[in-house]
Amino acid sequence: MNAIEVRGLRKDYGANTAVAGIDLHVAQGEVFALLGPNGAGKTTTVEILEGHRHRTSGEATVLGEDPGKAGRHWRSRIGIVLQTATDSAELTVAETVKHYAGYYPNPRSVTDVIDVCGLTEKAGARIRSLSGGQRRRVDVALGIVGNPELLFLDEPTTGFDPQARRQFWDLVRTLAADGTTIVLTTHYLDEAEALAGRLAVIADGRIVAEGTPATLGGRETAQATVTWTDDTGPHELRTDDPVAAVAALAGQNIGGLRVHQPTLEDVYLDLIGAAA
Numbered sequence: 001m002n003a004i005e006v007r008g009l010r011k012d013y014g015a016n017t018a019v020a021g022i023d024l025h026v027a028q029g030e031v032f033a034l035l036g037p038n039g040a041g042k043t044t045t046v047e048i049l050e051g052h053r054h055r056t057s058g059e060a061t062v063l064g065e066d067p068g069k070a071g072r073h074w075r076s077r078i079g080i081v082l083q084t085a086t087d088s089a090e091l092t093v094a095e096t097v098k099h100y101a102g103y104y105p106n107p108r109s110v111t112d113v114i115d116v117c118g119l120t121e122k123a124g125a126r127i128r129s130l131s132g133g134q135r136r137r138v139d140v141a142l143g144i145v146g147n148p149e150l151l152f153l154d155e156p157t158t159g160f161d162p163q164a165r166r167q168f169w170d171l172v173r174t175l176a177a178d179g180t181t182i183v184l185t186t187h188y189l190d191e192a193e194a195l196a197g198r199l200a201v202i203a204d205g206r207i208v209a210e211g212t213p214a215t216l217g218g219r220e221t222a223q224a225t226v227t228w229t230d231d232t233g234p235h236e237l238r239t240d241d242p243v244a245a246v247a248a249l250a251g252q253n254i255g256g257l258r259v260h261q262p263t264l265e266d267v268y269l270d271l272i273g274a275a276a
């Protein structure tokens, strides 16, 4: 059974359509990323799946239940890390995590959660004394302390330094290896590429492409660009066969040889541009 099944999902705010009929599924144990520009409908979609917003129409099943009707037990099986940070500023990190653990029937060990989120040194520090990135880690700790089967991460690494981002990626991989299904929204293409098994791009409330990071938008068959310079000047060649193009240059007096395969970001920007 899939962790998430969505058919024809739609959300209107008055005359404004935020989600315009989305079909998607997320398999159990999968890391699935939702990409898209500001206002595309990612948060609305995810909040409907979390049971925090009502849909206008369409069908949604999350862990076997309709998120619009599911109750407390269902909620305890889901972890959520929202964009907005927690604010229990006077409590310490350990107190906050312990407090949240109390809401769940089957919580993880508070010490383990603090450790896996890289907060051990800050366990006794008050939340208000933490940096932005450290607070974000507390948000993640609160999202996973209930030992969720399904974890929603909404732009989880915004404000992280590069090292913290890598550590967070390791944490997501650890959770995924334990069998947690993860739905990630992000604006970082490298993050989606590093973590997601599959991803979908939303623009204007619709899914405009879906695939693996390697195949999204025809990336694996897209042309490469070979550039080089010789004594007549710079050259650029778009080709399906960059190996043959480079081989043809062997033995010639050239410099600055480069082969550029489209990155996930190139493909994404093309998709978004085409949808606009």
Ligand SMILES: Nc1ncnc2c1ncn2[C@@H]1O[C@H](COP(=O)(O)OP(=O)(O)OP(=O)(O)O)[C@@H](O)[C@H]1O
Residues within 6 Å of the ligand: 013, 016, 017, 018, 036, 037, 038, 039, 040, 041, 042, 043, 044, 045
């Ligand atoms: N409560 C609301 N009332 C009216 N319109 C809303 C409401 N929430 C979202 N919208 C509109 O729905 C659309 C989709 O918003 P949403 O927050 O889902 O986008 P997003 O893809 O998550 O964007 P971002 O990357 O900026 O977080 C936007 O046009 C937004 O203005």
